[in-house]
Amino acid sequence: MVFRMTFRALPPLLAVALRQPAFREEHDWRIIAVISICVLQTLLILLLLTIQWNRRKAEKEKNLLTGIIQTSAQDSTAQKKEVQELRESEERFRMMADTAPVMIWVAGPNASCSFLNRRWLEFTGRTMEQETGSGWSANIHPDDYPYFLDIYVIAYGARRSFVIEHRLKRADGQYRWVEVTGVPRLTPNGVLTGYIGTCLDTTERKLDEELRQKLTVRLLKMQDEERKRVAAELHDGLGQSLAIIKNRAMIGQQEKTSHENILEQLREISATATAAILEVREIAHNLRPYELDRLGLVAAIESMVQRVSESTSISLSTHLEQIEGMLSAEAETSIYRIVQEGINNVIKHSNATSARIEIRKYGSQLAISVQDNGIGIPKQSPGIQGGPTNGLGLVGIAERVRGVGGSLEIYSQPERGTTLMIRLESESVATK
Numbered sequence: 001m002v003f004r005m006t007f008r009a010l011p012p013l014l015a016v017a018l019r020q021p022a023f024r025e026e027h028d029w030r031i032i033a034v035i036s037i038c039v040l041q042t043l044l045i046l047l048l049l050t051i052q053w054n055r056r057k058a059e060k061e062k063n064l065l066t067g068i069i070q071t072s073a074q075d076s077t078a079q080k081k082e083v084q085e086l087r088e089s090e091e092r093f094r095m096m097a098d099t100a101p102v103m104i105w106v107a108g109p110n111a112s113c114s115f116l117n118r119r120w121l122e123f124t125g126r127t128m129e130q131e132t133g134s135g136w137s138a139n140i141h142p143d144d145y146p147y148f149l150d151i152y153v154i155a156y157g158a159r160r161s162f163v164i165e166h167r168l169k170r171a172d173g174q175y176r177w178v179e180v181t182g183v184p185r186l187t188p189n190g191v192l193t194g195y196i197g198t199c200l201d202t203t204e205r206k207l208d209e210e211l212r213q214k215l216t217v218r219l220l221k222m223q224d225e226e227r228k229r230v231a232a233e234l235h236d237g238l239g240q241s242l243a244i245i246k247n248r249a250m251i252g253q254q255e256k257t258s259h260e261n262i263l264e265q266l267r268e269i270s271a272t273a274t275a276a277i278l279e280v281r282e283i284a285h286n287l288r289p290y291e292l293d294r295l296g297l298v299a300a301i302e303s304m305v306q307r308v309s310e311s312t313s314i315s316l317s318t319h320l321e322q323i324e325g326m327l328s329a330e331a332e333t334s335i336y337r338i339v340q341e342g343i344n345n346v347i348k349h350s351n352a353t354s355a356r357i358e359i360r361k362y363g364s365q366l367a368i369s370v371q372d373n374g375i376g377i378p379k380q381s382p383g384i385q386g387g388p389t390n391g392l393g394l395v396g397i398a399e400r401v402r403g404v405g406g407s408l409e410i411y412s413q414p415e416r417g418t419t420l421m422i423r424l425e426s427e428s429v430a431t432k
């Protein structure tokens with residue numbers, strides 16, 4: 001017997017109970033777990049990547065910061081080194097400037113001084129604070145300041161060096177002549193930052209120039225007086241002698257004149273002519289000693305000393321080395337006149353008992369001296385090149401020495417005599 005069962009529509013709950021579960025439904029928790037693990041791994045990977053990226057970024061920032069810090073430190077070190085080198089350079093400059101034998105100054109473009117060396121401060125007698133800025137320029141002589149300012153402004157505008165001579169007042173109130181030399185200070189771009197320069201005390205040179213001018217004026221005056229003297233001698237002496245000769249000749253030419261009278265007039269004419277000849281020789285000798293051309297300088301001086309010795313109680317001695325041919329005719333005349341005037345001073349003013357004249361040569365240099373054991377030259381006489389030159393014919397001597405390019409030194413002490421020493425290079429006044 002066969003049983004057939006027919007399943008018809010089952011109740012829903014029974015259908016569900018009898019239906020076999022699907023794969024997804026059977027493994028649902030495993031899938032979820034796998035997905036969760038994958039998501040978690042992905043998140044972990046992203047987290048690790050983020051951490052690694054942040055770490056690299058942090059390392060880059062750290063390296064960058066370290067580089068900046070190192071660069072900054074290097075720049076700071078370089079700046080410190082540059083500042084230190086600049087400070088050391090300034091210190092070296094100041095040290096060198098303070099030991100320099102001349103006055104040194106540094107100024108800005110507005111003539112405001114920022115540095116003056118020790119020699120400048122010693123010269124002016126003021127402090128660095130008193131001199132820096134515009135303090136030093138306030139001591140320029142009022143008459144010289146406009147000139148100084150004009151030269152400085154022109155030099156500043158042209159960016160060029162300048163040399164200015166003016167008077168500067170010291171702390172003791174005395175004005176001294178100074179020669180200021182300035183050189184522009186330029187940056188590598190050509191910008192003028194000021195001037196640096198030197199300053200020299202030229203007071204003595206100025207005084208020498210003024211004295212030379214006075215000596216020149218005095219010499220010209222002496223020349224004029226000499227010409228007047230020669231003119232007077234020619235007029236009063238020679239002119240009168242010639243007039244006498246003329247009158248005597250006219251008397252002798254008269255018809256009524258006896259033979260004896262004619263002889264007397266001729267004798268008078270002869271005597272007057274002889275006197276006139278001697279007078280002409282004396283005038284000519286005063287203009288240029290004829291012994292120079294006939295005998296030479298050394299023999300002419302010896303002849304002059306011999307003539308003077310015969311007319312004075314002063315004992316004169318000589319030591320004259322031969323220098324013939326070493327000097328020009330003009331220089332020989334000047335040397336002769338210098339010795340002549342020196343001997344005249346000894347005779348007239350020294351009260352000496354002895355004197356000595358020397359000419360010595362040292363290579364190309366000549367040394368001429370006139371010395372005595374007299375009373376010396378008064379202290380109140382002003383001096384030049386080591387000795388007084390006021391009066392006593394010393395002005396003419398000094399000018400003649402200058403004319404031959406020599407130097408004059410005068411040594412004199414009370415009751416210990418006087419020595420005139422002339423030195424010159426024979427090459428500068430050699431025969432041409």
